[in-house]
Amino acid sequence: MKRRTEMSFSEKLYLGEILRGLAVTMYRFWRNLSLHGLHAVGLYKDVRASVTTQYPDEYKTYPDNYRGSHRLTLKEEGSVRCTACFLCATACPANCIFIEAGEHPDPEVEKFPLRYEIDTLRCIYCGMCVEACPCDAIRMDTYVHPKIWGFNRADFVETKSVLMDRSTILAERGRTALMEDQIAGYEQEEVELWERIKN
Numbered sequence: 001m002k003r004r005t006e007m008s009f010s011e012k013l014y015l016g017e018i019l020r021g022l023a024v025t026m027y028r029f030w031r032n033l034s035l036h037g038l039h040a041v042g043l044y045k046d047v048r049a050s051v052t053t054q055y056p057d058e059y060k061t062y063p064d065n066y067r068g069s070h071r072l073t074l075k076e077e078g079s080v081r082c083t084a085c086f087l088c089a090t091a092c093p094a095n096c097i098f099i100e101a102g103e104h105p106d107p108e109v110e111k112f113p114l115r116y117e118i119d120t121l122r123c124i125y126c127g128m129c130v131e132a133c134p135c136d137a138i139r140m141d142t143y144v145h146p147k148i149w150g151f152n153r154a155d156f157v158e159t160k161s162v163l164m165d166r167s168t169i170l171a172e173r174g175r176t177a178l179m180e181d182q183i184a185g186y187e188q189e190e191v192e193l194w195e196r197i198k199n
């Protein structure tokens, strides 16, 4: 059978598809609105209204292989494992890792990062930095996602201490702690924002 490759005039107008899309959207909108209204007065509680997770008020437990925000892993005595070799920054396709290397006081270690920063507005969470690292110094197993709001670019730059603290929190308080802290941070920022608006 010969395959048809050209679109007809009516298909090129996309009118049918646009109308179909609008019908689905409006159906979902009115269904959810009606159900939420009914739930508010105690009716049809067993019929689920929407499937959207109301983040950050609600959040899901991510699977073990979830590629979340970065952390810099630590040595046993708590110092950063990174040797400032720049392989992660070189592999990064978004050019969002900034490293400033310094001489390490330990003669056994050549270098360490004086500064290590990730611009999360540029990061595409591809995991290439993790793959490139020869000493398991950077991981994305924090189960948290990037900051969702801020007021300037600096608010989205994760510093060495932020990246190191994630490793400490994960080791000491477990995987849910990072998410709890992130949400507590959002709540605190919201309070501070309202204070600023009021004053």
Ligand code: SF4
Binding pocket: 088, 091, 092, 093, 094, 095, 096, 097, 118, 122, 123, 124, 125, 126, 127, 128, 129, 130
């Ligand atoms: S996850 Fe990808 S884009 Fe983000 S810092 Fe790592 S290499 Fe760069």
Ligand code: SF4
Binding pocket: 081, 082, 083, 084, 085, 086, 087, 088, 089, 099, 132, 133, 134, 135, 136, 137, 138
């Ligand atoms: S995180 Fe790994 S790849 Fe990146 S500079 Fe440090 S040691 Fe090198």
